[in-house]
Ligand code: FES
């Protein structure tokens with residue numbers, strides 16, 4: 001089946017089987033192996049990516065379901081060689097004490113949260129990450145990293161002159177007016193598994 005998608009700001013025209021999952025397209029067809037596969041059944045959140053700004057379990061979604069959508073994977077977080085603030089804070093608080101397998105999914109769920117809620121409470125952060133499991137039980141450090149990233153981004157935004165009314169630039173996978181198709185609803189979206 002031939003269709004196009006935009007992944008991390010780059011358009012791809014692909015010809016893949018209609019039964020191919022999004023995670024397989026990302027990892028096997030595009031070589032984006034930052035997205036991890038844990039449970040393969042929507043329980044662990046390791047495979048979370050953003051589809052039009054919303055967190056989705058890529059193991060539960062067929063590739064054809066996201067045709068013409070904007071996908072953001074963990075590889076697309078860094079810009080111009082500079083890590084996203086979320087990545088910087090995860091490095092600071094999380095990287096040295098854990099295995100990191102859940103980190104790409106955690107980062108993407110946190111990214112979806114901050115796109116929709118730039119000033120999240122701790123409760124909102126924990127709810128947004130509730131569908132992402134960490135075997136290393138590092139939730140406290142992860143929540144702290146997300147909170148600090150939100151604070152850094154809020155401070156940077158308030159210091160920019162463009163805050164006086166200009167619309168913010170859209171991230172590669174940021175939310176658009178598109179609503180998820182039937183079949184995407186219920187897949188991750190930050191919902192506890
Ligand atoms: S691999 Fe666990 S939710 Fe997709």
Ligand code: FES
Nearest residue numbers: 098100102134135
């Ligand atoms: S850091 Fe090891 S599973 Fe989360």
